[in-house]
Amino acid sequence: MIPPIFRKIVQIFDSFPEIGPRQAWRLFFWLLKQDEKFKKNFLESFDALIKNLNFCKECNFPVINDDICQICSDPKRDKSILCIVARETDLITIENLKKFKGVYYIIGGFLLPYEEKEYVKNNLEKLKEKLEKDKKIKEVILALPFTKDAEPLRKEILRILNKFDLEIKTPKRGIPSGGEIEFMDPETLKDSLGL
Ligand SMILES: [Zn+2]
CATH class of the missing domain: 1.10.8.420 (RecR Domain 1)
Structure with a gap:
C-alpha cells in the first residue's frame, strides 16, 4: 500500500x-x-x-561555477600556513572567529569502518601531492576534534605530515576529550588554535 x-x-x-x-x-x-x-x-x-x-582544487570546499574558493584565491591569505580540518563545518567555525589568516585543507570525513572512505582516502592522497608540490607551506595546524572517531584520521595525517619538513601544530588545549570543534565557544577555540 x-x-x-x-x-x-x-x-x-x-x-x-x-x-x-x-x-x-x-x-x-x-x-x-x-x-x-x-x-x-x-x-x-x-x-x-x-x-x-x-x-575547490586547493582545499575541497564546495564552490559554484568556479574551481577555486574565495579563501584560496584571496592574495591576503598567508599560503604558508595550512589548517587541516576534518569537515567543512569546522572550516566555517574557525573562519567565523575572523582570526585565522592562513588557508585550509578539508579532509571531508573520518576514517571510520562504517563511513564512506573512498572520498577521505582520495583527499589524503591529494594532501600528500599538495605538500609535495606546494613548497610555500611551512606550517600546518592540525585542527581535528579530540574524539575517538578522529583518531585513525589523526594518525594517518601525521604519518603523511612527518614525511615533510613542516612545523606541525596541534590544538594545545580547550578541545576536550569528546569535544567537537563546532560546539566550542569562540574564545576557547581561538586560544586552543593559538590565534
Ligand atoms: Zn579553497
Missing part, C-alpha cells in the same frame, strides 16, 4: 548523516505537506546547486 516512489525518496533521506528511518519518514511527510511554492523553490535551488557545483 505504500507507493514505491515513497520508499525511494525515504531511502534517500535515510542515507543522510544522523537521520534514522523514522526521521526519514517524518521528513518525507513533512515535505509533502509544504506548499507548492516551497517545494518548487526547494527543487529549483537544489537543481541549480548540483548543476553548478564544484570543489
Whole structure:
C-alpha cells in the first residue's frame, strides 16, 4: 500500500548523516505537506546547486561555477600556513572567529569502518601531492576534534605530515576529550588554535 516512489525518496533521506528511518519518514511527510511554492523553490535551488557545483582544487570546499574558493584565491591569505580540518563545518567555525589568516585543507570525513572512505582516502592522497608540490607551506595546524572517531584520521595525517619538513601544530588545549570543534565557544577555540 505504500507507493514505491515513497520508499525511494525515504531511502534517500535515510542515507543522510544522523537521520534514522523514522526521521526519514517524518521528513518525507513533512515535505509533502509544504506548499507548492516551497517545494518548487526547494527543487529549483537544489537543481541549480548540483548543476553548478564544484570543489575547490586547493582545499575541497564546495564552490559554484568556479574551481577555486574565495579563501584560496584571496592574495591576503598567508599560503604558508595550512589548517587541516576534518569537515567543512569546522572550516566555517574557525573562519567565523575572523582570526585565522592562513588557508585550509578539508579532509571531508573520518576514517571510520562504517563511513564512506573512498572520498577521505582520495583527499589524503591529494594532501600528500599538495605538500609535495606546494613548497610555500611551512606550517600546518592540525585542527581535528579530540574524539575517538578522529583518531585513525589523526594518525594517518601525521604519518603523511612527518614525511615533510613542516612545523606541525596541534590544538594545545580547550578541545576536550569528546569535544567537537563546532560546539566550542569562540574564545576557547581561538586560544586552543593559538590565534
Ligand atoms: Zn579553497
